[in-house]
Amino acid sequence: MLKLSIAPSDLDKVIERSIETVRALAEQSNIKIAFEISHLSVMADADRLSQVVVNLLSNAVKFSPPGARIVIEAKKQAEFAEVSVTDEGPGIPGDALTKVFDRFQQADPDDSRARSGTGLGLAISKAIVEGHGGAMGVNSEVGKGSRFWFRIRLGDGDA
Numbered sequence: 001m002l003k004l005s006i007a008p009s010d011l012d013k014v015i016e017r018s019i020e021t022v023r024a025l026a027e028q029s030n031i032k033i034a035f036e037i038s039h040l041s042v043m044a045d046a047d048r049l050s051q052v053v054v055n056l057l058s059n060a061v062k063f064s065p066p067g068a069r070i071v072i073e074a075k076k077q078a079e080f081a082e083v084s085v086t087d088e089g090p091g092i093p094g095d096a097l098t099k100v101f102d103r104f105q106q107a108d109p110d111d112s113r114a115r116s117g118t119g120l121g122l123a124i125s126k127a128i129v130e131g132h133g134g135a136m137g138v139n140s141e142v143g144k145g146s147r148f149w150f151r152i153r154l155g156d157g158d159a
Contacts, residue, residue: 002048002131008155009046011074011081012037018053019072022061029066033057038074040081041155048128049152055121056085056148063089063146077151080134084149091142100138101126125150 019033026033042049053072060070068088075082092100103123129136129150140146 002127004045004048004128004131006043006045006132008041009044009049011040011042011083014042014044014046014050015053015072015074015083018050018057021050021054022057025058026061026070029061029064029068031061031064031066032069033072034069035072038076038081040074040076042081043153043155044132045128049132052125052128052150053083053085055125059121059148060085060087060089060146063087065089076154079154080151081154082149082151084147086145086147088145091144092138092140092146093142097138097140101136122148 015035015038019035022033057070057072064070064087070088071084071086073082073084073086075084101122103120126136129152132152134150134152136148136150138146138148
């Protein structure tokens with residue numbers, strides 16, 4: 001079972017720490033990561049939440065072409081903060097969208113040699129978000145990119 005240490009957490013700090021974790025990987029491919037401060041607080045296990053954001057960012061970097069831009073946003077949606085990571089990658093075919101959060105699944109198995117991974121990152125990320133009482137999803141268009149998002153409860157000051 002997933003153990004979480006829930007406490008008020010500064011969402012901007014979680015995101016900035018996550019960006020810093022993947023910065024070198026992004027720079028290797030000349031990929032820019034854009035983020036605007038949101039000033040939101042969430043009720044979360046900041047370390048686990050950072051794990052989710054790092055996974056989404058590293059996937060976006062892995063599947064984006066050199067010179068691309070990744071946008072991470074955090075916005076208030078009712079009593080939740082919605083965090084999204086949008087990339088300029090190849091997108092995910094419709095039939096694979098329903099499986100991307102399953103364990104040991106990758107959107108394009110033919111491409112797995114070029115972009116290695118276990119296929120566990122998104123499944124673990126979804127479990128962490130759901131353990132916080134939140135939700136996670138993806139919107140994607142083949143040839144245009146993907147937008148992975150999750151919602152997590154706001155902290156008392158923002159609700």
